[in-house]
Amino acid sequence: xxxxxxxxxxxxxxxxxxxxxxxxxxxxxxxxxxxxxxxxxxxxxxxxxxxxxxxxxxxxxxxxxxxxxxxxxxxxxxxxxxxxxxxxxxxxxxxxxxxxxxxxxxxxxxxxxxxxxxxxxxxxxxxxxxxxxxxxxxxxxxxxxxxxxxxxxxxxxxxxxxxxxxxxxxxxxxxxxxxxxxxxxxxxxxxxxxxxxx
Numbered sequence: 562x563x564x565x566x567x568x569x570x571x572x573x574x575x576x577x578x579x580x581x582x583x584x585x586x587x588x589x590x591x592x593x594x595x596x597x598x599x600x601x602x603x604x605x606x607x608x609x610x611x612x613x614x615x616x617x618x619x620x621x622x623x624x625x626x627x628x629x630x631x632x633x634x635x636x637x638x639x640x641x642x643x644x645x646x647x648x649x650x651x652x653x654x655x656x657x658x659x660x661x662x663x664x665x666x667x668x669x670x671x672x673x674x675x676x677x678x679x680x681x682x683x684x685x686x687x688x689x690x691x692x693x694x695x696x697x698x699x700x701x702x703x704x705x706x707x708x709x710x711x712x713x714x715x716x717x718x719x720x721x722x723x724x725x726x727x728x729x730x731x732x733x734x735x736x737x738x739x740x741x742x743x744x745x746x747x748x749x750x751x752x753x754x755x756x757x758x759x
Contacts, residue, residue, distance in 0.1 A: 565753035570746035575730040596645030597631025601684040609706040641679040654692025
């Protein structure tokens with residue numbers, strides 16, 4: 562299946578972010594790299610779920626934000642796929658050998674932290690035994706697929722970001738959390754792909 566790509570991501574990107582993303586051709590050479598995992602799995606009640614994390618509060622641009630498990634590419638990693646799996650195991654305790662990676666998704670540039678993030682789509686056949694990395698992860702957010710595919714989760718809210726004050730941004734409302742920015746953009750691509758399949 563062809564990836565929906567940036568056109569899907571841009572549906573959940575603030576206008577200011579889209580303008581910023583169009584200026585990044587030369588930035589890419591200097592940007593850091595990260596890999597994240599959109600992990601789907603069956604719940605104990607056999608409902609299809611996926612995992613997001615609430616990051617700890619710290620001195621940094623992604624403090625207390627919602628995101629996918631994953632993190633920065635390290636010299637020991639042979640690829641960003643390896644990064645995403647290693648970091649997912651470190652952050653939420655899912656054994657990387659139990660994850661089946663289906664697809665590499667469209668990378669997203671995050672201007673405030675100067676990262677190119679490469680998302681991957683994967684699943685496990687069994688309900689994971691989640692173990693959270695206490696110094697990095699505040700909470701695990703388990704989202705039912707059925708809820709994620711409901712159009713009522715999409716809305717707009719005024720937020721202050723690292724690059725603008727009080728701007729209207731598209732958000733997903735998931736489990737009483739507002740998900741916006743790069744994570745929402747990646748989720749938008751996942752959602753478009755699932756709409757083609759379901």
